[in-house]
Amino acid sequence: MLKGSPDSGLSVSGVTVQFGGLRALEDVTLSVPPRSVVGLVGPNGAGKTTLFNVVSGFVRPSAGQLTWDGHPFHPKPRRLVRQGIARTLQDVGLFPHLTAVENVMLGRTTQRRAGYVSSLLGLPGSARDERESRRISTEGLDRLGVAQHAERQASALPYPVQKRVALARALVTRPRLLLLDEPAGGLGAEDFEPLAELVKSLPGDPDSPCSVLLVEHHMDFVMGVCDQVVVLDFGRLVAAGTPSEIQSDPAVAAAYLGIDPTDIEVDAGTAVTLTEEPA
Numbered sequence: 130m131l132k133g134s135p136d137s138g139l140s141v142s143g144v145t146v147q148f149g150g151l152r153a154l155e156d157v158t159l160s161v162p163p164r165s166v167v168g169l170v171g172p173n174g175a176g177k178t179t180l181f182n183v184v185s186g187f188v189r190p191s192a193g194q195l196t197w198d199g200h201p202f203h204p205k206p207r208r209l210v211r212q213g214i215a216r217t218l219q220d221v222g223l224f225p226h227l228t229a230v231e232n233v234m235l236g237r238t239t240q241r242r243a244g245y246v247s248s249l250l251g252l253p254g255s256a257r258d259e260r261e262s263r264r265i266s267t268e269g270l271d272r273l274g275v276a277q278h279a280e281r282q283a284s285a286l287p288y289p290v291q292k293r294v295a296l297a298r299a300l301v302t303r304p305r306l307l308l309l310d311e312p313a314g315g316l317g318a319e320d321f322e323p324l325a326e327l328v329k330s331l332p333g334d335p336d337s338p339c340s341v342l343l344v345e346h347h348m349d350f351v352m353g354v355c356d357q358v359v360v361l362d363f364g365r366l367v368a369a370g371t372p373s374e375i376q377s378d379p380a381v382a383a384a385y386l387g388i389d390p391t392d393i394e395v396d397a398g399t400a401v402t403l404t405e406e407p408a
């Protein structure tokens with residue numbers, strides 16, 4: 130990929146984050162190539178959210194660099210959407226007193242030609258922009274199968290619907306990279322399949338192809354949707370590869386079970402077996 134190409138994805142190189150005496154990330158290097166889904170997994174406290182916060186500009190690393198579109202990237206939260214990156218939050222983050230469609234329209238704020246001031250003053254263009262924004266946001270809800278909830282207050286919606294609204298809000302910005310924080314968290318098994326299909330379809334979307342970096346604890350979901358999986362443990366990258374490579378990597382089992390990798394045998398299949406019970 131040529132340096133400076135608008136299609137060279139996200140690279141995180143040698144990133145370290147220090148919170149006082151705690152090293153939350155240590156020399157982490159990974160990339161999210163264009164049109165790919167990359168999973169970021171690891172036990173609680175491994176540093177996954179911290180990495181998302183670095184990419185979103187909420188946390189400044191003490192060492193390392195990011196590149197986006199082949200250029201050095203110094204993310205700022207308020208500019209993220211304009212730079213083609215959207216993020217969903219672990220705890221949904223909808224405005225409870227706004228309707229579903231109004232929440233999605235907020236995602237489009239930065240792309241509207243008329244801003245809030247002209248809307249408030251009723252200046253020409255603002256009503257037209259608002260209609261257009263509402264139309265696109267309703268389409269966004271429809272894509273997620275929840276358009277029938279468009280006019281309901283967000284706080285009255287069941288949790289799985291709220292998650293879809295939040296995802297619609299991220300997608301209407303037409304991101305080229307989506308940071309998905311625990312998309313399957315709190316969902317029932319019946320919601321997994323349509324969500325997995327949606328996530329897998331994003332990189333190949335003919336109108337707005339979007340790569341995905343996702344943090345998720347549901348391993349079946351991760352293994353089913355990701356092209357590559359990166360495993361963190363205590364802030365360090367301990368494994369990276371395809372889902373099947375990751376499933377048979379002793380370092381991954383060690384990270385999750387808190388045991389020494391030398392106490393694990395790897396079968397010819399994908400299973401890892403303990404040769405000794407963890408203490």
Ligand SMILES: Nc1ncnc2c1ncn2[C@@H]1O[C@H](COP(=O)(O)OP(=O)(O)OP(=O)(O)O)[C@@H](O)[C@H]1O
Pocket residue numbers: 148151153171172173174175176177178179180
């Ligand atoms: N702002 C902060 N100040 C101090 N320590 C922090 C801060 N944010 C995170 N940490 C610590 O950094 C480590 C990594 O936390 P992080 O939230 O990134 O882990 P995680 O992998 O996302 O965990 P989980 O799966 O539980 O969400 C943890 O020990 C956490 O307590």
